Amino acid sequence: xxxxxxxxxxxxxxxxxxxxxxxxxxxxxxxxxxxxxxxxxxxxxxxxxxxxxxxxxxxxxxxxxxxxxxxxxxxxxxxxxxxxxxxxxxxxxxxxxxxxxxxxxxxxxxxxxxxxxxxxxxxxxxxxxxxxxxxxxxxxxxxxxxxxxxxxxxxxxxxxxxxxxxxxxxxxxxxxxxxxxxxxxxxxxxxxxxxxxxxxxxxxxxxxxxxxxxxxxxxxxxxxxxxxxxxxxxxxxxxxxxxxxxxxxxxxxxxxxxxxxxxxxxxxxxxxxxxxxxxxxxxxxxxxxxxxxxxxxxxxxxxxxxxxxxxxxxxxxxxxxxxxxxxxxxxxxxxxxxxxxxxxxxxxxxxxxxxxxxxxxxxxxxxxxxxxxxxxxxxxxxxxxxxxxxxxxxxxxxxxxxxxxxxxxxxxxxxxxxxxxxxxxxxxxxxxxxxxxxxxxxxxxxxxxxxxxxxxxxxxxxxxxxxxxxxxxxxxxxxxxxxxxxxxxxxxxxxxxxxxxxxxx
Amino acid sequence: xxxxxxxxxxxxxxxxxxxxxxxxxxxxxxxxxxxxxxxxxxxxxxxxxxxxxxxxxxxxxxxxxxxxxxxxxxxxxxxxxxxxxxxxxxxxxxxxxxxxxxxxxxxxxxxxxxxxxxxxxxxxxxxxxxxxxxxxxxxxxxxxxxxxxxxxxxxxxxxxxxxxxxxxxxxxxxxxxxxxxxxxxxxxxxxxxxxxxxxxxxxxxxxxxxxxxxxxxxxxxxxxxxxxxxxxxxxxxxxxxxxxxxxxxxxxxxxxxxxxxxxxxxxxxxxxxxxxxxxxxxxxxxxxxxxxxxxxxxxxxxxxxxxxxxxxxxxxxxxxxxxxxxxxxxxxxxxxxxxxxxxxxxxxxxxxxxxxxxxxxxxxxxxxxxxxxxxxxxxxxxxxxxxxxxxxxxxxxxxx
Numbered sequence: 001x002x003x004x005x006x007x008x009x010x011x012x013x014x015x016x017x018x019x020x021x022x023x024x025x026x027x028x029x030x031x032x033x034x035x036x037x038x039x040x041x042x043x044x045x046x047x048x049x050x051x052x053x054x055x056x057x058x059x060x061x062x063x064x065x066x067x068x069x070x071x072x073x074x075x076x077x078x079x080x081x082x083x084x085x086x087x088x089x090x091x092x093x094x095x096x097x098x099x100x101x102x103x104x105x106x107x108x109x110x111x112x113x114x115x116x117x118x119x120x121x122x123x124x125x126x127x128x129x130x131x132x133x134x135x136x137x138x139x140x141x142x143x144x145x146x147x148x149x150x151x152x153x154x155x156x157x158x159x160x161x162x163x164x165x166x167x168x169x170x171x172x173x174x175x176x177x178x179x180x181x182x183x184x185x186x187x188x189x190x191x192x193x194x195x196x197x198x199x200x201x202x203x204x205x206x207x208x209x210x211x212x213x214x215x216x217x218x219x220x221x222x223x224x225x226x227x228x229x230x231x232x233x234x235x236x237x238x239x240x241x242x243x244x245x246x247x248x249x250x251x252x253x254x255x256x257x258x259x260x261x262x263x264x265x266x267x268x269x270x271x272x273x274x275x276x277x278x279x280x281x282x283x284x285x286x287x288x289x290x291x292x293x294x295x296x297x298x299x300x301x302x303x304x305x306x307x308x309x310x311x312x313x314x315x316x317x318x319x320x321x322x323x324x325x326x327x328x329x330x331x332x333x334x335x336x337x338x339x340x341x342x343x344x345x346x347x348x349x350x351x352x353x354x355x356x357x358x359x360x361x362x363x364x365x366x367x368x369x370x371x372x373x374x375x376x377x378x379x380x381x382x383x384x385x386x387x388x389x390x391x392x393x394x395x396x397x398x399x400x401x402x403x404x405x406x407x408x409x410x411x412x413x414x415x416x417x418x419x420x421x422x423x424x425x426x427x428x429x430x431x432x433x434x435x436x437x438x439x440x441x442x443x444x445x446x447x448x449x450x451x452x453x454x455x456x457x458x459x460x461x462x463x464x465x466x467x468x469x470x471x472x473x474x475x476x477x478x479x480x481x482x483x484x485x486x487x488x489x490x491x492x493x494x495x496x497x498x499x500x501x502x503x504x505x
Numbered sequence: 506x507x508x509x510x511x512x513x514x515x516x517x518x519x520x521x522x523x524x525x526x527x528x529x530x531x532x533x534x535x536x537x538x539x540x541x542x543x544x545x546x547x548x549x550x551x552x553x554x555x556x557x558x559x560x561x562x563x564x565x566x567x568x569x570x571x572x573x574x575x576x577x578x579x580x581x582x583x584x585x586x587x588x589x590x591x592x593x594x595x596x597x598x599x600x601x602x603x604x605x606x607x608x609x610x611x612x613x614x615x616x617x618x619x620x621x622x623x624x625x626x627x628x629x630x631x632x633x634x635x636x637x638x639x640x641x642x643x644x645x646x647x648x649x650x651x652x653x654x655x656x657x658x659x660x661x662x663x664x665x666x667x668x669x670x671x672x673x674x675x676x677x678x679x680x681x682x683x684x685x686x687x688x689x690x691x692x693x694x695x696x697x698x699x700x701x702x703x704x705x706x707x708x709x710x711x712x713x714x715x716x717x718x719x720x721x722x723x724x725x726x727x728x729x730x731x732x733x734x735x736x737x738x739x740x741x742x743x744x745x746x747x748x749x750x751x752x753x754x755x756x757x758x759x760x761x762x763x764x765x766x767x768x769x770x771x772x773x774x775x776x777x778x779x780x781x782x783x784x785x786x787x788x789x790x791x792x793x794x795x796x797x798x799x800x801x802x803x804x805x806x807x808x809x810x811x812x813x814x815x816x817x818x819x820x821x822x823x824x825x826x827x828x829x830x831x832x833x834x835x836x837x838x839x840x841x842x843x844x845x846x847x848x849x850x851x852x853x854x855x856x857x858x859x860x861x862x863x864x865x866x867x868x869x870x871x872x873x874x875x876x877x878x879x880x881x882x883x884x885x886x887x888x889x890x891x892x893x894x895x896x897x898x899x900x901x902x903x904x905x
Contacts, residue, residue, distance in 0.1 A: 068640065068682065094569055109650050116589035117569040126572050140678040144640030145627025150678040162563060164572060169602055170563050176596070178567065179679055181644065181652070183625075193644070193652050193679060196567040196595035199610055 053267045054305075055088040056312040057131070062138040069142045076139070079149060079182060082189035083137075090114065091130045091305055097122040107183055107190045129304040130160040133311060133354065146184065153178045157202060159354065161304060161347070168346055175202035204357040209367040209386045213329055213414050216456035217503050218254035218292070219247055220419060224463035224489070228297075228472055231263060231276040240280060243462065244287040246489075251503035254290040254328055256371075256418055256458050259317060261299035267309035269316040277317070281324040290328035292418065292458070293321070294371060295359075297334055298471060302343045302351045310351075311358045322363040329366055330359050331418065335373035335391065337380070349381065356384045371418045375402045379409050391419035391460075396445050403453055416456035420446060423485040424496065429478035436496045443501035451504045459502065463487040532556050533603055536581065540611040544594055544649050548586040548611070552601070555580065560603035566613070567595035572602070594651040615651040619703035622646075626696060630711035633691050633748055638684040639710045645676070645700035652679040653700065660699040661685075665712075666692060687712045689748040714753055715746035717804040722760070722796065724811060726787070731813035731894070732838060733789025734845040739772070741798060741806065743779035751779040756800060763795045764788065789848060790895025791815035816844065817894040828903050829879075833891060834872030843871030848893060855888040868893070877905060 059080065064071050086105035093102055097118050102111055121127070134157040141150040154177045162170040176199040181192045223243060226234040247255060257280060264273045277293075284291045295314055321327060332355050339348050352370060359368055367386030372378050378390040388410050392399060406415055422442040426433040434442075443459070450457050464487035473479040484491075488499040536551040550562065552575075561572045562584045571590065575582035590597060594615045601607040623644040631637040641661060645653045659674045659681035665688055674681045685694060687710075694710040726737040739760050744752045758781035762770040774783035781798075788794075790813075797808040816838045823832045831852060836844045850873035853863045862881065866873040873893070882905055889900045 067678075090569070112650075113568040113589065113593055117571060120571050120587050120589050124572065128570055130570075141680065141682070143625060143627065143642050143682070144638070144684070145625070147627060148625050148642050148680075150680060152678075160565075160570065162570065162572060164561070169561065169572065170600065172563065172565075172600060174565065174598055176598075181679060194567045194595075195593075195652070195679065196597075199565070199596045199598040201598075201600075201608060 053309065053312075055084050055308050056267055057084070057087075057133050057135055057308040058311070058315070059084070059135040059137065062136070064139055066139040067141045069144050069146060071139055071142050075142075075146065079151070079189045080137070083151070083153075083180070083182070083191075084135075086191050087132055088305075093118055094121065094128040094130060095305070097127060104188055105190055107185060107192045110191050110193065113194075125165045127163045127166075128160055129163070130158060131304050131307045133157040133159060133308065133358075140179075148184070149182045149189070151180045151182065153180060159304065159307070159350070161350070168344075171346065171350055173202045173204075174199055176200075204361070206357065206360040206364075209360070210365045211367060213367055213387050213416065213456065215454070216254050216290075216292075216328075216416050216458060217252050218256060218290075218418075218456075218458035219252055219488075219502070220458055220461045221247070221255040221257055222461060222463070222465070224465065224487075224491075224493075227463075227465040227467070228258075228260075228469050229263070230257065230280075231260075231273045235276050237279050237283060241283050241286070244283055244289055247462065248287040248289060250488075250499070252289070254292065254458065255284060256292040256294060256331065258294045258297040258334065260297040261295075261310075261313060263298070264313070264317070267312045269313060269320075274317065274320050278321060278324065281321055281326045285324070285326040289326065291326045292329045292331050292369075293317075293327065294331035294334050296332065296355075299333070300339050300343065302339065302347050304347075304350075307351065307354065310355065314355060314358055315362050318359055318362040322366065327366055329387070330363070330368045331371045331389065332356060332359065332368060334371050336370060337372050337374070337377040352381060353384060356381070369416070369418075375406060378406055378415070382410050382413065385413070387414040387416060389416045389418040392417050393420060396442065396449065399446075399449055400453070403455060414456060416458070418458045419460045420457065421460035421486045422498075423482045424498075425482040425485045427481060427485075429481045433482075436490075436498065440497035440501060443498045447501050447504050459488075461486050461488075463489050464491045464496075466491050533558075533560075533582070533601065533605065533607060535607065535609065540609075542591065542611060542613050543616050544592055544613050544647060544651050545616060546591065548591045548613075550584040550586065550599065550611075552582040552584070552607075553580065554582045558603060560601050563600040563602060564590055564597055565599070566590045566597045567593055592649045592651075615653050616647040616649070617653060617657065617701065618647060619645040619653060619700040620648040621650075622698055622700055622703065622705040624698065624705050624708060626708045626710065629709075630713050631687050632715045633687050633689055633712050633746065633750055634715045635686055635688060638686040639694075640682055640684050641696055641698065641708070642680055642682045643698045643700070643705065644680050645703070652676075655679060657681075657700065661696070662698065663694050663696045665694045666690060685710060689750075691750045714750040715748060717744045717752045717756060717800050718747055719804050720744045720798070720806050722798045722806040722809055724796070724809065726811075728839075729812065729814055730816045730839050731788045731790050731792055732816050732845060733787055733848055733894075735787045736784050737787060737811070739774075739783045739785070739796060739798070741776070741779075741781045744776060744781070744800070744804070745779060752776055752800075754778070756781070758783065758798050758800055760785075760796055760798045763797075765793045788813050814839075815895055817896055820893065820896065820898070822891055822898060822900070824900075824903070828905055829877045829882075831875040831877065831889065831891070832872060833874070833893065834868070836868050836871050836873070836893065844868055844894075846870065850891070850893040853890040853892075854882060855890065856885065858888075861887075 089101035089105055093099055093114055099115055102114050136154040138152045140152055156176050158174045160172050177197045179195045179197055182189045183192045222230055223239055281291055332352055336348050356368055369385050369387050369389040372390040375390050378388050382388055422434055422439045424434050424436040424439040426435050465484050468480045468483045473483050488502050489495050532555050534553045536553055542548050559575050561574055563572055573584045575584050594613050596610050596612045598610045625642040628639055631639050643659055655676050657676045660671055661674055661683040662671050663685055674683050691712050691714050696708045698705045721742040722739055724737055724739050727735045741758055754777050756776040759773045760783045772783040772785045774781040792813045794811040795808050798806040817836055820833055820836050833850055838844045846869050848868040849865055850868055851863055851865045852875045854861045864875055884905055886902045886904055889903050891898045
């Protein structure tokens with residue numbers, strides 16, 4: 001008996017010894033391999049090219065028909081890049097009154113003109129935030145030895161905001177034509193001479209869109225599993241198709257969706273995101289639903305130097321989907337009036353104004369609106385927009401008056417409520433919050449109002465969500481909880497009482 | 506009818522709008538009527554002003570923009586345009602930061618007097634023959650570094666040998682340019698330009714020979730024996746281009762030598778005064794060479810033939826120390842002199858038709874000695890094959 005015990009003891013000892021040794025060896029091994037990991041050898045020389053797009057205005061070349069040596073594409077590209085960089089460093093120079101980067105893009109004599117103006121502006125505390133939005137280039141001349149080029153840049157759209165002592169004094173848009181002589185120095189196409197030949201004030205004027213929004217009976221849509229992240233890894237066409245069928249069957253005819261700026265790749269719109277957006281439009285078309293696309297979700301910078309990037313983003317998306325039959329309208333930005341405080345109203349409005357112009361110049365067919373967060377803001381930029389939209393989360397009792405007043409101010413354009421709703425948020429954080437029946441009553445009342453005033457509407461939203469990203473309402477749990485319960489269908493996929501009043505009739 | 510009225514109304518409104526904005530303004534009006542100034546001139550925009558406001562003036566030129574504060578002088582606002590704006594040509598757009606947003610533009614033109622001519626001439630060397638050219642680009646500028654106006658006359662002058670040319674070119678796109686073509690001869694073209702009686706300095710274009718034409722080659726050597734010691738020198742005829750110009754010094758000529766066994770030897774040289782030399786050591790056995798020279802991708806010579814006679818027809822072999830020492834020699838050359846040191850002698854050892862080893866030695870003072878040691882070659886019968894200067898001798902069943 002003791003012998004067996006001893007053997008067991010012995011084998012346990014031996015095995016535990018082996019196990020300890022194995023663990024120690026594993027530990028040393030992983031430490032060793034950890035210390036041996038590091039940068040890839042191929043990155044040792046830092047030869048990888050890190051090109052960041054920082055300036056992408058609309059640009060087009062006239063067909064090449066220049067005097068002198070025939071131009072090749074590669075040189076033309078190099079010239080174009082350096083030319084745009086020259087504009088960029090010039091904008092930075094006048095914004096900050098410093099000369100960083102100027103020497104790379106202007107020859108020694110040309111630089112003096114910039115530094116003279118900086119010297120002029122700096123003591124007076126004049127700062128100019130500028131950007132150019134369009135360039136139309138013609139190559140006039142390219143020298144035989146490939147060292148000198150003359151370019152005409154026609155109808156450059158320049159936008160400037162002029163500050164003195166940090167006070168905005170002037171916002172101006174000019175349309176100018178420049179003649180520019182470039183020299184190839186140290187591998188840079190540097191500006192040697194720049195002469196403004198024509199310059200005048202510029203104002204974009206676009207007519208109304210070719211199509212009009214008619215009766216909108218819609219809803220804001222996010223899939224239940226991926227709110228605010230519709231085009232991510234959880235993208236599932238079959239779920240969206242099912243949801244669209246629910247929306248259609250509920251008697252609605254349109255949806256409002258969002259295109260997040262960063263998620264879509266900022267200036268360089270990712271092809272796979274665009275494909276997903278197109279899929280959504282196709283799925284909507286299959287159910288005969290119309291789609292309002294809201295651009296620039298989760299974007300709040302507005303700084304003038306980045307406008308070209310924003311416009312490049314918008315242009316790419318608008319161009320890609322403007323011919324989809326499901327498309328109803330463009331919503332430039334969701335609730336931009338909330339950024340008035342942090343980014344100044346003037347800057348946000350200037351940004352919106354230019355973005356409206358960009359979208360309208362890219363797509364003349366579809367109407368453009370801005371989803372203001374409240375009715376008070378709804379009259380802003382009303383002359384530029386094709387129809388007015390605002391969001392209404394206040395008391396329904398006041399809606400009637402609000403709407404009537406708006407109708408008095410905006411007589412010639414449709415006015416739509418593109419977000420409204422009530423959260424059935426009664427629970428731990430809101431013991432006296434609204435119940436699901438309160439929500440149903442709210443929608444019943446709302447629909448009655450819409451019916452009697454023929455108000456186009458889009459409710460918020462189809463589903464109760466389980467996870468709200470912190471970017472939407474912050475981290476506070478009571479806020480999240482409210483945002484979670486705006487849906488007509490609860491977290492278990494059952495319809496709530498309000499579902500009955502999702503649409504008129 | 507209503508439509509017609511609306512149109513009329515709209516039209517009338519547009520007519521009103523098209524009237525310059527300062528026309529229908531009560532308080533501030535532009536007094537300065539000049540809209541064209543010469544660069545460097547002091548520019549002051551004057552506005553009449555009936556109230557006490559002193560709005561800033563925004564001005565924007567080719568390179569940038571700034572704000573100007575007025576000087577008030579008995580009801581007149583004087584805006585002195587800073588030199589950074591008034592010195593540069595181009596359109597200056599201005600806007601008064603007053604309520605009525607008066608705006609306008611004036612242009613600054615260059616002073617039509619050249620004080621410098623920036624000259625870009627390239628490529629710096631071109632080929633003779635009249636098809637190749639160099640381009641002269643000039644940017645005449647005034648004293649404030651503004652290019653002169655388009656259509657300004659520029660005289661381009663160039664000289665080559667006995668020819669002197671003068672041509673008038675008009676500025677376009679703020680530059681003037683002229684292609685300068687080569688002539689059949691090589692040399693230097695001197696180029697200069699003149700604008701409004703201001704002359705540039707002198708610039709030079711080198712005219713280099715065109716591509717070479719085919720040429721002949723010849724050789725010279727001390728003797729025609731294959732002694733593996735003397736050197737044969739190959740040379741080209743004077744290589745010229747199609748216009749009779751010597752090719753540039755340093756033109757690279759490759760000589761390809763094909764010997765009797767179709768192996769290729771290569772030597773090369775670069776031209777000086779049109780002639781390239783290249784050398785090759787004599788073969789060490791009787792041989793026949795065919796030589797052809799190339800200037801790669803451009804020109805070639807006709808092939809020439811050279812024969813090398815053998816220097817040795819026979820040699821003695823002595824075996825000693827149980828045949829383990831093999832002495833070859835005396836090796837005598839064409840005058841029975843001992844061959845120069847370094848002639849290669851090889852001894853191959855065979856056993857049952859299988860080659861065991863090849864030993865090589867250089868002849869020294871006419872002899873070469875091989876020692877076959879017992880480690881490599883145990884006592885047995887071997888076949889020894891000895892070769893030098895292309896002559897072979899075989900000894901079978903040599904007992905070591």
